[in-house]
Amino acid sequence: MDAGLTAAGTTGRIAPALDGLIACPECDLLMSRQVLGAGQQARCSRCHHPLYRPRPEAAVKIVALALTAGILMVGALFFPFLSISAAGETHESSIFSTALAYSEGYLAPLAVAVMLLIVLLPVFRVGALIFAFGPLLAGRTPYRHAQIAFRLARHLRPWAMAEVFMIGTIVSLVKIGGLASVSFGPAFWAFAALVLAVGVMDNLSNDWTIWDALETTR
Amino acid sequence: MLTARRAGLVGCRSCGRVWPRQQRHCGRCGGHLDDDRGASLQRVWAWLIAGVIFYVPANLYPMLDTASLLTGDVRNTIVGGVIELVHAHDYGVAAIVFAASVVVPITKFLAIAQLALTLGRVRPWRRHRRHRMLAVVDFIGRWSMIDVFVVAILSSLVQLGSLAQVHPGPAAIFFALSVVFTMLAAQAFDPRLIWERDEAEAA
Ligand SMILES: [Zn+2]
Numbered sequence: 555m556d557a558g559l560t561a562a563g564t565t566g567r568i569a570p571a572l573d574g575l576i577a578c579p580e581c582d583l584l585m586s587r588q589v590l591g592a593g594q595q596a597r598c599s600r601c602h603h604p605l606y607r608p609r610p611e612a613a614v615k616i617v618a619l620a621l622t623a624g625i626l627m628v629g630a631l632f633f634p635f636l637s638i639s640a641a642g643e644t645h646e647s648s649i650f651s652t653a654l655a656y657s658e659g660y661l662a663p664l665a666v667a668v669m670l671l672i673v674l675l676p677v678f679r680v681g682a683l684i685f686a687f688g689p690l691l692a693g694r695t696p697y698r699h700a701q702i703a704f705r706l707a708r709h710l711r712p713w714a715m716a717e718v719f720m721i722g723t724i725v726s727l728v729k730i731g732g733l734a735s736v737s738f739g740p741a742f743w744a745f746a747a748l749v750l751a752v753g754v755m756d757n758l759s760n761d762w763t764i765w766d767a768l769e770t771t772r
Numbered sequence: 773m774l775t776a777r778r779a780g781l782v783g784c785r786s787c788g789r790v791w792p793r794q795q796r797h798c799g800r801c802g803g804h805l806d807d808d809r810g811a812s813l814q815r816v817w818a819w820l821i822a823g824v825i826f827y828v829p830a831n832l833y834p835m836l837d838t839a840s841l842l843t844g845d846v847r848n849t850i851v852g853g854v855i856e857l858v859h860a861h862d863y864g865v866a867a868i869v870f871a872a873s874v875v876v877p878i879t880k881f882l883a884i885a886q887l888a889l890t891l892g893r894v895r896p897w898r899r900h901r902r903h904r905m906l907a908v909v910d911f912i913g914r915w916s917m918i919d920v921f922v923v924a925i926l927s928s929l930v931q932l933g934s935l936a937q938v939h940p941g942p943a944a945i946f947f948a949l950s951v952v953f954t955m956l957a958a959q960a961f962d963p964r965l966i967w968e969r970d971e972a973e974a975a
């Protein structure tokens with residue numbers, strides 16, 4: 555169900571404390587904070603941007619999915635990704651060799667970029683989320699920089715392109731078509747599972763109540 | 773409608789906390805408190821122009837260089853690759869590549885330029901539509917990277933000696949840069965501009 559947040563200033567209160575207010579990131583509308591139960595959702599009353607969407611046990615699930623994604627990434631890196639064979643010739647590729655396809659001459663910066671987009675940034679995001687939410691699981695107060703880690707994980711989301719890479723793989727297979735037969739290595743399945751884990755993880759962390767959970771009470 | 777700006781405050785776009793207007797960084801999440809909408813618009817234009825410029829060589833140079841016994845040495849541009857897929861009757865994938873490499877980039881250029889040019893001349897009831905347009909542009913930009921990955925996957929996989937070999941072409945780096953610059957242009961576009969320009973509060 556939707557619960558529109560009340561716009562500040564329409565409630566008649568005078569100069570509420572700053573931490574009782576929030577501003578919509580999309581339209582700047584000033585609103586007073588509300589406490590919502592699980593399953594409820596609050597949107598900005600002007601632009602309808604979703605703000606709060608508390609989900610039960612989000613921290614536990616996020617850490618579990620992040621750990622899963624991290625382990626899958628290790629598997630994806632050290633197993634064969636795809637293998638091709640035609641007329642007796644066989645060749646295998648890995649995630650590393652895929653990035654290194656651009657290592658020739660002036661294309662080399664692109665090899666670094668591909669490595670960043672499909673391996674390093676996803677790993678960094680997963681690590682940042684484990685750092686931010688890990689202590690919550692143990693019932694402790696979050697680390698001092700937990701909120702910075704969470705912000706970076708969210709900020710870098712568009713640049714971690716594991717799922718775009720997965721679609722690229724499918725397009726590649728079609729392009730090879732009848733030219734040769736291609737088989738999937740364990741890294742392909744690990745990467746596909748990783749995309750799913752990261753997708754669910756990001757969906758769970760798309761909620762502003764998490765900022766309150768990460769509040770380091772001093 | 774009371775906005776953070778009108779109240780003399782600045783809202784953090786990462787976590788929503790509001791701070792006094794002169795503060796530079798969010799005290800909760802460390803996010804940069806961007807209050808200069810004019811600078812936002814300048815960054816949009818700079819990234820957008822860079823994106824458009826790099827899109828030109830991305831389409832003129834070959835993206836993929838295929839040497840095989842059957843076909844000889846074939847160098848394909850982005851559009852050439854799509855045409856090849858159409859000839860092979862792989863219409864679905866041809867559509868995906870064409871959408872990701874041609875339709876999405878060009879639509880993004882036009883959409884961002886239109887959003888930037890018509891600020892302040894938007895009728896209030898159209899704001900929702902324009903806001904959604906910016907969100908869509910921001911969301912789909914990264915999918916243009918598909919072709920860069922396809923070239924990497926094919927070049928690393930199809931290494932079958934004299935039978936068939938695939939190598940990346942120079943267009944790949946121009947195309948990747950064009951996508952990155954256009955993503956940065958969309959990210960630099962502060963959606964708050966759409967909502968406040970014609971409220972005489974964009975100081
Ligand atoms: Zn809003």
Ligand SMILES: [Zn+2]
Pocket residue numbers: 784785786787788789798799800801802803
């Ligand atoms: Zn913040």
